[in-house]
Amino acid sequence: MDPERARWVGSGLPPRLRGLTFTDLREHAEQADALKRTKIYVDGFAAQQDLNWRHAPKSPHLYGRGMLFAGTPGTGKTTLAATALCEIRRRWGASVYMTRYSDHIDRERQILRPDRATDEETLSRLTYAVDRVYEAQVVLLDDIGHEHSSASGFAEDRLEKILRGRYDIGRPTLLTSNLSGSDWEQRYSRPLRSFVDQCCRRIVMVGASLRTPE
Ligand SMILES: Nc1ncnc2c1ncn2[C@@H]1O[C@H](COP(=O)(O)OP(=O)(O)O)[C@@H](O)[C@H]1O
Ligand SMILES: [Mg+2]
Incomplete structure (x- = not known):
């Protein structure tokens, strides 16, 4: 396999997003602040995750913090x-994983309630993908709030479990969401929203859609 391709297999990143660098992004005035803050985060990543001789974080209030792109x-x-x-x-050699949150929730549901189509190979593929969400050093959960919401609150509980579990062991999570602050509180809960503010820097993206009409 081509080494560049092999590098991204298992990362969950769709091909069009693999290996992106800041210089690949076109500068849009409306995103200037978000871009600047994201660069600062990446620059400071290693320092944020640094441990002292006792293996305790050097900056406990920063350790394990991620970003929420809203x-x-x-x-x-x-x-x-x-x-x-x-x-x-690329810069810090961290293990990374990306998934749409709705896909992650579908996988967790399928593992818990396998149907006829779930043979052993499928199950091991699903388990690998789910484990990455808990174990990769940095995870990007894309489009929070787009997953199917059930009466049991499964997706909402899982989000809390993932975020708290990862934060406790100092693994940053990146989130993207179209939800506004009050939507968050309604859909998830006020405690989870306030926890998100603790474990993620909020980066607000403004402006008109960059999506070009067909
Ligand atoms: N900095 C940028 N320069 C040029 N095009 C961009 C830039 N950021 C995003 N786009 C394009 O704009 C569209 C929407 O971007 P996307 O990241 O999917 O937005 P969102 O996740 O907020 O809905 C995509 O087609 C993407 O390729
Ligand atoms: Mg998106």
């Missing part, structure tokens, strides 16, 4: 978040 559709959240993920991997 804003309306088409403002470039997924692109900027995926670029940050690729840059962290």
Whole structure:
């Protein structure tokens, strides 16, 4: 296999987002602030995750912090978040994984309730993908709030489990979402929203959609 391709297999990144760097992004005035703050985060990533001789974080209030990219559709959240993920991997050698949150939830559901189509190979593929979300050093969960919401609150509980579990062991999570602050509280919960503010820097993306009409 071509080494560049092999490098990204298992990362969950769709081919068009693999290996993006900040210089690949076109500068849009409306995104200047978001871009600047994302670059600062990537520059400071190693220092943020640094441990002292006792293996305790040197900066406990920063350790394990991720980013939440919030804003309306088409403002470039997924692109900027995926670029940050690729840059962290390229610059700092961190293991990374990306998935749409709805796909992750579908996989967790399928593992819990396998149907006839779930043969052993499928199950091991699903388990690998789900494990990466808990174990990769940095994870990008794309499009929070687009997953199917059930009466049991499964997707909402899982998000809390992932974010708290990862934060406790100092693994940053990057999120993108179209939800506004009050949508978050309604859909998830007020405690989860306030926890997200603790474990993620909020980067608000503004402006008109960059998506070019067909
Ligand atoms: N910095 C940028 N320069 C040029 N095009 C961009 C940039 N950021 C995003 N785009 C394009 O704009 C569209 C929407 O971006 P996307 O990241 O999917 O937005 P969102 O996740 O906020 O809906 C995509 O086609 C993407 O390729
Ligand atoms: Mg998106």
